[in-house]
Amino acid sequence: MDRRKFIQLASSASAALVLAKLATANAAEAKPANIETGANADEKQHLDAMNKYAELTGGDKLVIAMLIYPGMFLQDLVGPLTVFESLMNRDIHLVWKNLDVVGNENPAQTKLIPVRPTTTFKDCPKNLDVLFVPGGVPGTLTMMEDPEVLTFLAEQGKTAKYVTSVCTGSLILGAAGLLNGYKATSYWSSLPALAELGAIPTKSRVVVDRNRVTGGGVTAGIDFGLKLVALLRNENYAKAVQLYLEYNPEPPFNAGSPETAPAMVTQFLNDMFAGINEASIQTAKRAKKRLRG
């Protein structure tokens, strides 16, 4: 098997891992292969290669919409996005009310990497495979009371194959009425607010309940993404993405949860989050009231 030819083929297929495309861009003799004609021995060989790895490359087109908003936390978005971009045969949309850049709207909160939406609520495809919401404060609280955002999520949530979030994104899903009676998780200090929204707060890195898939805080986005890929494609496909992203974590310390961090560290963050936690709970209570009313 000529490896370079395989790379050409993989990248010329409509579905190709990002890196395969990039590898091809650098291959000296790269030229478009034609997977459809299969007219000669070379192409036959290429088709064999694709068949060999069909489990890791196949699957219908996936349509993924990721909500972006002012005050979101960039890593909450980029972790899952990195996983989704590693998939073949997918369209990813970054969705907001309009096409204005998100993330530098407030001089006091200027982010180093603002994000531009690729489409609007109005133009976003329907019948999504994945509807995703990242976390972030205080953006989360604002979104929990934004009728335009809540209507968009509630509508898309009716037909999306998977309704998903990372970190405090689950508070927004909850405020849109999408987690009522579902087990779900959130950022570790936001679980009390989640409870106010009718969800069943569940302490776990990734929680799957029927078609709701929610991840814990910030860095849980990679765990979440891989779990979702296993559901959308298959387990070996998710393992290929895991190796592609070399997701073999080795935290230098064991302080990633309030139970394992030194008491002083947990106390420090509890002190710091006290105000925002109280505001989250009050916002969640108002949201619940609206949903009932």
Add this chain to the structure above:
Amino acid sequence: MDRRKFIQLASSASAALVLAKLATANAAEAKPANIETGANADEKQHLDAMNKYAELTGGDKLVIAMLIYPGMFLQDLVGPLTVFESLMNRDIHLVWKNLDVVGNENPAQTKLIPVRPTTTFKDCPKNLDVLFVPGGVPGTLTMMEDPEVLTFLAEQGKTAKYVTSVCTGSLILGAAGLLNGYKATSYWSSLPALAELGAIPTKSRVVVDRNRVTGGGVTAGIDFGLKLVALLRNENYAKAVQLYLEYNPEPPFNAGSPETAPAMVTQFLNDMFAGINEASIQTAKRAKKRLRG
């Protein structure tokens, strides 16, 4: 201890965890506290709180420069950036030749999230605390032969307190002559190219050799960042950042290294990377020759 007052104080100090600032922005009665006068009992109480958590909040101003470039891998940058942004009292610069947006220069490689530099090679501060290089192909190979980039890194590398990278960023550091005789790591399939650059390839999630700190592929950026925070500040500080980012990873599968992934998965990626790996080795050989010449 009045928690809301503590939040106000933490956020009014020049150094504040990002979330503390955001929490304050949402606190109803938020108003600027004045840490310097300490004229009344309230302010005395605030100062006590800062002293209580001095280990988690103190430290001199850190100046961090992160190279960005066309063809970089976004998560390689955003992982460490997320950790660095969690620090108090730091300036972070995204550095490139000019101020043009990086990441949408080639229609065939349009990224969903392009990144705008905040400063140029020429205007970048000297005597950095951290010089950082992310990975990415084929951008990595192009940077390994770009005289302007290599000169910038070689110059800053002479005086930077820590010279660092994630993923294939170490190939660029190596091409700039900064890893000769140093233990270092890279993306799992790029270790052979790293060897060509005079580095001592070391299979480890994060490798520290004197002031060189290199991380493994893509997702290693969080492990790398926390390790570096422990060096720059202290271990408890790093643990506070770890809890802040809820870095308590639970990969759903054990496929994050070529040794633990299913054989078919490793073979698939080896096939796909064959071309780029060969190109990396050849580029590394040319770089080594130039460094000797």
